[in-house]
Amino acid sequence: MAPPPMNARWTPTPLLKGSAALHVGAAAVAIARPELWPWALGPVLLNHLLLTALGLWPRSTLLGPNLTRLPKAAANRGEVALSIDDGPESVVTPRVLDILDEYRAKATFFCVGKRIENYAELGREIVRRGHAIENHSYRHLNYFSLLGPRTLGYEVARAQEVIGAITGRAPIFFRAPAGLRSPLLDPVLARLKLRLASWTRRGFDAVNRDPDSVYSRLATGLAAGDILLLHDGHAARTRSGTPVILEVLPRLLSAFAQARLTPVPLEAAFA
Numbered sequence: 001m002a003p004p005p006m007n008a009r010w011t012p013t014p015l016l017k018g019s020a021a022l023h024v025g026a027a028a029v030a031i032a033r034p035e036l037w038p039w040a041l042g043p044v045l046l047n048h049l050l051l052t053a054l055g056l057w058p059r060s061t062l063l064g065p066n067l068t069r070l071p072k073a074a075a076n077r078g079e080v081a082l083s084i085d086d087g088p089e090s091v092v093t094p095r096v097l098d099i100l101d102e103y104r105a106k107a108t109f110f111c112v113g114k115r116i117e118n119y120a121e122l123g124r125e126i127v128r129r130g131h132a133i134e135n136h137s138y139r140h141l142n143y144f145s146l147l148g149p150r151t152l153g154y155e156v157a158r159a160q161e162v163i164g165a166i167t168g169r170a171p172i173f174f175r176a177p178a179g180l181r182s183p184l185l186d187p188v189l190a191r192l193k194l195r196l197a198s199w200t201r202r203g204f205d206a207v208n209r210d211p212d213s214v215y216s217r218l219a220t221g222l223a224a225g226d227i228l229l230l231h232d233g234h235a236a237r238t239r240s241g242t243p244v245i246l247e248v249l250p251r252l253l254s255a256f257a258q259a260r261l262t263p264v265p266l267e268a269a270f271a
Helices: 015-032 034-055 072-076 094-100 113-118 120-128 149-167 184-191 211-219 246-260
Strands: 079-085 108-111 132-135 227-231
Touching: 079 184, 079 246, 094 120, 094 246, 108 113, 108 120, 113 120, 113 149, 120 149, 132 149, 149 184, 211 246, 227 246
Parallel strands: 079 108, 079 227, 108 132
Antiparallel strands: none
């Protein structure tokens, strides 16, 4: 039931190969003709702006492989993937688990390593109930996409170690905090044999306090093969103080049933 193996050797995309060639060419010009260095610097700066912009586009595949939908075979089986980010959270996550049990649905929890350390038994409970826990970095830093190679490697590897030790299963997927990344991330994921996963659609329920709006974003155009994103950690609250996910999730699971869609963990979609 595992997805295709991730190669330990990182292979840069054509865009990154072109970026490297541009830097080498600019350096050669600056050395051979120092008076032309401002002209060589301009394209390099534009290239950096492009790479930064692509890192701010969570569903981009130009920086490297990025799972935005389930494989065709899973879609043909009528499967969707419900992914839940930023937990576990001591109050919200147990209620989410109860709702999933009520609808006999399985989900993928992209958990923060440090939160798994703090709520180890809750992490084990997620797995006991038949859900999958995947890697969402160790500390969920807001500036994750700006980290250097060493700290970036620590964030991913430490979460991998913690989740594997506590749950008994090492993650096989990684999702960057807020989906933001840099070209430095893919070599780290390749070394740890992790696959980057984003989503097909999200409801912005970490910032949107309106359950109807969140539900509409998730359910409009819903189709087999979709990967949907909700949050148990950092969940926005409705005006009455209820975490938005708790109002949206039952409606969404009902929509799955009406459309004859089966929510499965990401790993199971590759069976």
